[in-house]
Amino acid sequence: MSEITPELVAEHGLTPQEYEKVLDILGRAPNLVELGIFSVMWSEHCSYKSSKKWLKTLPTEGPQVIQGPGENAGVIALGEGLAAIFKIESHNHPSFIEPYQGAATGVGGILRDVFTMGARPVMNLNALRFGSPDHPKTRHLVSGVVAGIGGYGNCVGIPTVGGEVNFHPAYNGNILVNAMTVGLAPADRIFYSAAAGPGNPVVYVGSKTGRDGIHGATMASAEFDANSEEKRPTVQVGDPFTEKLLIEACLELMETDAIVAIQDMGAAGLTSSSFEMASKGGVGVELDLDRVPMREEGMTPYELMLSESQERMLMVLKPGREDRARRIFEKWDLDFAIIGRLTESGRMVLRWHGETVGDLPIDPLALASPEYDRPWEPTPAAEAVAVTSQGDPLEALRTLIGSPDLASRRWIWEQYDHLIGGDTIRRPGADAAVVRLADGKRALAATTDCTPRYCYADPVEGGRQAVAESWRNLTAVGARPLAVTNNLNFGNPERPRVMGQLVGCVQGMGEACRAFDYPVVSGNVSLYNETEGQAILPTPVIGGVGLIDDIAHLPAAGLEQAGLALVLIGETEGHLGQSLYLRDIEGREEGSPPPVNLEAEKRNGDFLREQIKQGALAACHDLSDGGLIVALAEMALAGGCGATLRVPDIARDKMTQWLFGEDQARYLVATQDAETLLASARAAGVPAAHIGESGGDALTLEAIGRISLEDLRATHEGWLPDYMSAGVA
Amino acid sequence: MRTAVIRFPGTNREKDAVVALERACGRKPEIIWHKESGLPAVDLILLPGGFAFGDYLRAGAMAAQSPIMQAVRQAAERGVPVIGICNGFQVLTEAGLLPGALMRNAGLRFVCRDVHLRVESDRSPFTEGYRLGQVVRVPVAHHDGNYFADEATLDRLEGEGRVAFRYVAGPGEPESRANPNGSRRDIAGILSENRRILGMMPHPEDATDPLQGGTDGCGLFDSMARALA
Numbered sequence: 001m002s003e004i005t006p007e008l009v010a011e012h013g014l015t016p017q018e019y020e021k022v023l024d025i026l027g028r029a030p031n032l033v034e035l036g037i038f039s040v041m042w043s044e045h046c047s048y049k050s051s052k053k054w055l056k057t058l059p060t061e062g063p064q065v066i067q068g069p070g071e072n073a074g075v076i077a078l079g080e081g082l083a084a085i086f087k088i089e090s091h092n093h094p095s096f097i098e099p100y101q102g103a104a105t106g107v108g109g110i111l112r113d114v115f116t117m118g119a120r121p122v123m124n125l126n127a128l129r130f131g132s133p134d135h136p137k138t139r140h141l142v143s144g145v146v147a148g149i150g151g152y153g154n155c156v157g158i159p160t161v162g163g164e165v166n167f168h169p170a171y172n173g174n175i176l177v178n179a180m181t182v183g184l185a186p187a188d189r190i191f192y193s194a195a196a197g198p199g200n201p202v203v204y205v206g207s208k209t210g211r212d213g214i215h216g217a218t219m220a221s222a223e224f225d226a227n228s229e230e231k232r233p234t235v236q237v238g239d240p241f242t243e244k245l246l247i248e249a250c251l252e253l254m255e256t257d258a259i260v261a262i263q264d265m266g267a268a269g270l271t272s273s274s275f276e277m278a279s280k281g282g283v284g285v286e287l288d289l290d291r292v293p294m295r296e297e298g299m300t301p302y303e304l305m306l307s308e309s310q311e312r313m314l315m316v317l318k319p320g321r322e323d324r325a326r327r328i329f330e331k332w333d334l335d336f337a338i339i340g341r342l343t344e345s346g347r348m349v350l351r352w353h354g355e356t357v358g359d360l361p362i363d364p365l366a367l368a369s370p371e372y373d374r375p376w377e378p379t380p381a382a383e384a385v386a387v388t389s390q391g392d393p394l395e396a397l398r399t400l401i402g403s404p405d406l407a408s409r410r411w412i413w414e415q416y417d418h419l420i421g422g423d424t425i426r427r428p429g430a431d432a433a434v435v436r437l438a439d440g441k442r443a444l445a446a447t448t449d450c451t452p453r454y455c456y457a458d459p460v461e462g463g464r465q466a467v468a469e470s471w472r473n474l475t476a477v478g479a480r481p482l483a484v485t486n487n488l489n490f491g492n493p494e495r496p497r498v499m500g501q502l503v504g505c506v507q508g509m510g511e512a513c514r515a516f517d518y519p520v521v522s523g524n525v526s527l528y529n530e531t532e533g534q535a536i537l538p539t540p541v542i543g544g545v546g547l548i549d550d551i552a553h554l555p556a557a558g559l560e561q562a563g564l565a566l567v568l569i570g571e572t573e574g575h576l577g578q579s580l581y582l583r584d585i586e587g588r589e590e591g592s593p594p595p596v597n598l599e600a601e602k603r604n605g606d607f608l609r610e611q612i613k614q615g616a617l618a619a620c621h622d623l624s625d626g627g628l629i630v631a632l633a634e635m636a637l638a639g640g641c642g643a644t645l646r647v648p649d650i651a652r653d654k655m656t657q658w659l660f661g662e663d664q665a666r667y668l669v670a671t672q673d674a675e676t677l678l679a680s681a682r683a684a685g686v687p688a689a690h691i692g693e694s695g696g697d698a699l700t701l702e703a704i705g706r707i708s709l710e711d712l713r714a715t716h717e718g719w720l721p722d723y724m725s726a727g728v729a
Numbered sequence: 730m731r732t733a734v735i736r737f738p739g740t741n742r743e744k745d746a747v748v749a750l751e752r753a754c755g756r757k758p759e760i761i762w763h764k765e766s767g768l769p770a771v772d773l774i775l776l777p778g779g780f781a782f783g784d785y786l787r788a789g790a791m792a793a794q795s796p797i798m799q800a801v802r803q804a805a806e807r808g809v810p811v812i813g814i815c816n817g818f819q820v821l822t823e824a825g826l827l828p829g830a831l832m833r834n835a836g837l838r839f840v841c842r843d844v845h846l847r848v849e850s851d852r853s854p855f856t857e858g859y860r861l862g863q864v865v866r867v868p869v870a871h872h873d874g875n876y877f878a879d880e881a882t883l884d885r886l887e888g889e890g891r892v893a894f895r896y897v898a899g900p901g902e903p904e905s906r907a908n909p910n911g912s913r914r915d916i917a918g919i920l921s922e923n924r925r926i927l928g929m930m931p932h933p934e935d936a937t938d939p940l941q942g943g944t945d946g947c948g949l950f951d952s953m954a955r956a957l958a
Contacts, residue, residue, distance in 0.1 A: 150839050154870070155780040157741025241739050241783025331764075332738065417841045417870040419932070420778075422745040425940040436940065551940065 004029050012039035018370060025364045033302045033350065033358045038365065040268035040306060041275060044527055047369040050493040051525045054506045058520045059513050064482050065521055066190065072113040072263065073183075074521025075190055076483045078547055082437070083187040084444060085119035088127070088180035088487040088543040090526035094235045095177040099144025104152040104238040106179045108310050111156060112264035115247050116313065118191040118254050119183025122421065123435050124153050126163040126179045127448040127487065127541040131172030133404050133723055138167070141175055143724065148238075149179070150415040155240035156247070159424050160416035162433030164448050167404040170456075173531025178487040178524075180543040182446050184437070191254060193263040195281035195316045195342055200260055202274070202285060202340040203322070205329050206246050206312040209270070210295035212236045213308025242311040242334070249332040250313065258321035265312040271305045273314040275348065279366040284345035290353050293335040301350060301357045316342060376499035382457045385591035387576045393629065393659050394707045396585045397699075400626050400660075401633050402715035403584050404723075411720040430557035430638065431476040431622050434548065443548040445479035451625070452537035454593030457578050459501045459538055463508025464596040468664055470544030471516050472622040475605040476667060478553055478612035479546030481516060486523040486542055491535025493527050501538035502527075508596075509540060515598035518544070553612050555620040555669070558639025562695035564618050565674035566643060568628065570604045570666030571687040574657025580626050581660035594662045601665040607686045608667055616677055619670040629659040631668045632692075633699055633712055642696035642709050648689070670694055730957050732758040733771040735801065737792045737820075742778030742932070746814065749934035750775065753950035763795040772957040773810050774801055776817025778870070778932060788831060788873040789819030798824050810854050810957065811926045815871055818918070818928035827921055827928045828886070829878030834871070835911025841870040843942070844909050844931060845899035846917050849892045853920050855927045856893055858952030864897060865945035867936040869909050874930040876912035876919075886919055893927055894918035 009019045012035055022030055022038050030038065040046060048055065060068035066083055067075035073087035091106025107124060114121050126149055131138045153160045158181070195202075213236040253259060261281065263273045270292070278285040289301045295309070317325055322338060329336035343349075350358035400406050413428035425443060426434035432447040449470040455462025467484065474481040486509065491498040513520055529536045548554065576582050577591025611617050619639065623631045629645070636643050651658035671677050674690045681688035692702075700706040732750050734743050743760065750758045759769060763781075768774070781792035792798070798820070805811050805826060813821040821827045834840055843866050848859040859865065878886070886892055894917040898907040908915045910930070918929030933946030 147838070154839055154841075154872070155739070155741075155783065157779060239783070241780060241785065244739055244741060244780070414842045415839045417839070419841060419868050419870060419935050419941070420742055420745065422748055422935050422938070422941060427942065 004035055008035065012036065013043060014039055018042060021368055025361060025368060031358065033305060034360055036302050036306050037271050037358065037360060040271050041365060042369050045267050046272055048525055049370040049372050050374055050527060051488065051502060052371050053373055054503055057506060058510045060519050060521065062517055062519045065519055066187065068519065068521050069523060071192060072116045074483065074485055075117065076521060077187055080439065081187050083185050083190060084182055084545055085114050085117045085185055086180065086182040086485055086543065086545055087113050087522040088178055088485045088541060089113065089524040090176065090178050090487050090489060092174065092176050092489065092526050092529055095145055096175050098235040099141050100148040100151065101235050101237050103145040103148030103177050105236045105310055106177050107149055107152040108238045108240065108243050109266050110179045110181045111158065111243060112266065114181045114183040115250055116191065116262055116264045117185065118189055119185040120251060121158045121181050121183040123182045123433060123444065123446055124158050124160040124179065125433065125446055125448050125543065126177065127450065128163065128165045129171045129176035129452065129539060130167050131175065132169040133167050135172045139724060145177055146412050146415050152238050152240045154417040156244045157420050159418050159420045161418050161424055161435060162428055162447060165409055165412065166452065168452065168537060170534065170537045173534060174529045174536050176489050176529070176536065176539055178541050180448055180485065182444060182545055191259060191262050193261050193277050193280055195261045195277040195283050197260055198283055198342045198344045200316050200319055200342045201322055201338045202287065202342065203315045203317055203325065204292055204312065204337045204339045205315065206334055207239060207242050207309055208293040208295040208335055209304055209307045209309045209312065211299065211303055211307060214303055214306045236308050236310050238310050245332040245334055246311055246313065249329050249334055253325055253328050256324060258317050258325050260316040260318055262313060262315045265314060267308065269306060269308050275362060275366060277314065277316065278348060278362050284343035284347045284362060285340060286343055286349045286351065287340035288351050291337050291339045293337050301352045374493050374499045375496045376503045377496040378500050378504060379459055382577065382592040385577045385582065387582065387656060390656050393655060393701060394705050396581065396660065397629050397633060398707060398712065398715055400580055400584055400630055401712055402719045404719065405580060406626055406630060407719035408717045409720065410717060411724060425551060426477060426557065431473040432479065434477055434554065436551060441550055443551045445474050445477050445546045445548055446544065447473040448541055448543045449473060450539050450541040452539045453578050453589065455501065455505055455538040455540060457591065457593050459504025460508040461593050461595060462538065463505035463540055464512040464598065465593060465664060466540055466542045467509050467512035467518065468596050468601050469624055470542040471518060471601065472605060474544050474546035475609050476620045476622045477548065478555065478609060479548045480609065481518050481544055481546040483519050483521045484513065484542050484544045486520055486540060488523065488525045489529055489536060489539040489541065490527050491530040498535055505538055505540040512596065512598055515602060553615050555612055555617040556639060557619065557621065558635045558637065559619055559641040559643060559670055559694040560639040562641055564670040564672060564694040565690055566692040566694065567669050567671060567674055567677055568666065568689050568691050569608060569669060569681065569686060571600065571663065572658060572661060572666065573663050574654050574661035575663050576657055576661055579660060579662045581656065594664050596664045604665045604686050607681065607684045611677065611680065617669045617671055621668050623666040623668060624662065627660040627662050628668065635668065636699055636709055637713055637716055641694050642698045643692055643694045644700040644702055645692040646702045730754045730756065730773065730954055731771045732773045732775060733761050733768055734758045734775045734777055735761050735763060735797055737763040737781035737795060739781045739783050740777055740779035742815065745932065745934040746775050746777040749937045749946065749950050752937060753954040761797060763792065763797045766796045766800060768800045768804055771809065773953055774804060776813040776820050778815035778817060781816055781820060784873065789816060789823040792820045793823035802826065805926055808925055812855055813928045814932060814934065815930055818930055819873065821926065821928045826926055827919060828882050829876055831873050832875040832877050833873050834875050839872040840909045842868065842909065844869050845897050845907065846894040846931060847897045849895050850890050850920060852890065853893065853924045853927060854956035855949055855952055857956055858948045865948065866899060866943050867931045867933050867946050869931045871930055874910040874912065876916045878913065883913055891920040892916055893920050894929055
């Protein structure tokens with residue numbers, strides 16, 4: 001065994017203090033295999049050591065919650081014996097290095113987290129952040145990430161139905177690729193990861209293990225290099241075909257009673273899956289590593305324990321069920337190997353051709369994983385911004401609707417099979433994706449949301465807003481928002497300002513989730529997203545899931561007919577701080593984000609949902625980036641019918657604010673019967689104003705001017721394809 | 730009407746086809762695993778969409794060698810109608826049951842969107858419910874849908890009226906958006922010589938319910954149900 005030098009410890013990412021703890025736990029120096037295991041188990045990714053303290057403050061419970069954070073994914077009850085299982089996860093660094101495979105394996109990983117628990121995945125979403133469009137790498141990254149997400153999801157056959165994309169220079173050196181999967185399972189047949197039953201076989205299924213993704217492959221250790229012929233890329237390679245077989249084989253096995261526990265091999269591969277299963281179940285485990293199916297010869301125990309080869313699962317079976325299980329995996333041409341058994345020892349013993357190559361106590365290692373209370377400082381409050389210019393609003397609209405953050409994403413989602421399964425009843429591009437349930441009456445709605453520029457200016461308000469926007473997007477399709485998964489993407493937590501962003505965003509998210517009874521049931525934290533000292537904008541993405549009780553009342557996303565009254569729900573103050581208008585028209589990224597009034601959000605949203613339920617709305621859209629006029633333009637383009645908007649007298653001298661302000665808790669709806677809607681709103685204490693009518697082939701601002709839908713559409717649809725094709729010589 | 734849906738490893742649109750068949754025929758199709766060597770007595774065989782064997786060698790190439798394809802071939806020779814959709818079309822060309830090949834899309838990207846098809850032949854059990862020249866809207870979802878055959882073969886297909894569907898521009902749509910994949914002569918689907926085998930890239934099965942955004946695909950399934958009942 002190679003000697004464990006301080007350099008080797010550092011290269012494994014352990015601090016001297018953490019290594020002292022290793023020595024304490026073992027009572028001796030670890031060997032290289034054991035050091036590798038400590039390294040990955042105590043990594044930020046697996047241990048959440050910087051964020052744990054704050055994550056604990058988030059609400060995670062509610063009558064709808066079957067399983068909160070701590071399992072492979074969160075589980076909520078949908079009623080009628082059905083459960084939704086979902087999670088979001090980042091694959092940021094790999095996607096920057098190798099965008100196609102990085103994004104593809106991100107999708108593969110999150111799918112496994114969900115079907116591991118017994119769910120058939122029914123929808124994929126993604127939240128993407130790229131650098132400035134002017135940055136030389138951006139086009140290549142967009143192209144690769146989108147192709148990778150599509151390449152994996154399309155082949156596996158899960159519709160990719162929604163998501164969001166932003167461009168900002170803060171992501172130039174560190175893009176974000178967050179993938180979310182929602183699956184469905186019988187509520188009484190959820191599979192968990194806690195191992196049980198000493199003597200029970202530990203079974204490995206799926207792809208063979210190769211040298212891809214080995215954490216240690218980045219090491220510069222002479223001993224380690226001496227026998228390895230070359231440095232392998234650390235980005236794993238995805239095989240969606242095998243994933244598809246693995247889904248089918250696992251779900252087939254799950255229909256029997258053979259499985260005690262099951263866990264996918266994600267980050268830190270066999271190490272974290274076996275450790276977590278044993279630790280959660282309070283049992284020990286013995287593994288014969290030479291029985292692990294291997295892709296190439298000459299692999300070492302170190303490599304087998306740390307490989308992040310994709311499309312692999314670890315299971316504990318009931319005794320005597322091995323043959324039946326094996327037959328299922330053989331049918332699907334997948335590897336199946338009994339690689340060990342559970343013990344009562346409380347230890348993980350690793351053997352290699354009979355010889356012990358590792359022997360670690362499980363609980364002390366798992367429980368002693370570090371938890372830091374890192375110093376943090378709050379983001380100073382931003383000053384209010386003054387906007388006095390009242391430029392041509394239609395020209396500003398034209399610019400915004402074709403700007404990188406608001407232009408149509410069609411070029412992206414046409415590369416995703418968003419229809420497979422035949423249950424996509426709301427196609428991408430609207431507030432929330434909607435996928436029908438098998439009962440034909442109900443539907444799941446899902447969305448991903450975050451406004452990073454708000455979070456940067458005011459983390460607490462930004463955290464609230466991300467939750468509120470997801471809640472609104474679900475509400476806008478008539479869904480009852482049930483629970484969220486979150487993906488906390490931040491820079492280096494060892495810098496107090498960045499840590500303060502995390503603390504603030506988590507605080508804001510927690511407040512909003514509590515106000516809406518909208519608990520966090522799963523999530524992922526991605527830290528150290530920075531390059532050369534330039535941190536990303538704080539990006540706590542919320543993946544929201546809701547339930548539509550009756551799809552008969554689903555309002556349209558756009559204006560599909562003339563003669564409908566346009567009613568603005570919610571109060572308009574005209575908040576332009578951190579707005580897209582301010583940034584993209586005036587070139588100022590300034591001010592404080594619009595404040596989120598959680599009470600008003602709840603009141604307005606609950607009112608709107610009730611109106612949808614009663615069939616009172618023909619169309620509905622939530623107001624967010626770009627404010628009222630952008631929302632109206634989006635509705636007109638989506639439905640193919642124009643509209644006339646009346647600027648109220650009180651807003652005459654503050655028209656820019658009224659049209660482009662990004663005040664929260666607002667929706668724009670179209671209805672046949674404005675009078676009844678306004679009366680109901682008054683009764684409910686909800687601000688509502690009749691501000692225009694649908695009709696024509698243009699967007700008309702009364703007494704100001706008009707812009708044709710054709711012009712708007714060309715601008716809106718043109719930017720992304722033009723941008724992407726400009727890169728082709 | 731009894732129908733069979735063939736399932737290869739990597740097939741992923743069988744559910745969509747099953748739902749559409751059941752809606753039209755009132756009876757659930759039988760799902761046949763590719764390792765089977767025989768087929769039950771059926772009135773129609775459907776090869777659904779997906780990525781059989783990951784499309785890793787060439788789309789449809791490995792599936793064409795699966796044991797079940799021998800039985801499909803024999804059934805086709807007996808005149809049992811066979812329809813291959815998307816990956817199923819690719820399998821049928823690789824198996825030599827239909828001429829030509831499906832190459833990578835001309836735009837090199839996967840494309841999922843609605844397209845418009847003109848019905849070019851109403852003389853088949855799959856299309857007789859449509860009017861000749863009728864334009865229907867159904868989605869495509871593929872990476873390798875660029876139909877190719879040599880000029881002589883294309884001329885023959887046209888001459889024998891075996892082009893079943895052709896991509897056309899929809900109302901208000903620019904010509905440039907009509908053909909999603911660069912297919913020769915905008916061909917979206919073709920028939921065998923005896924008109925009992927249809928291969929097509931678009932997905933009529935995903936346009937059989939108003940909530941899916943359209944029902945133009947029903948014509949195809951209803952045609953089959955009527956012709957084969």
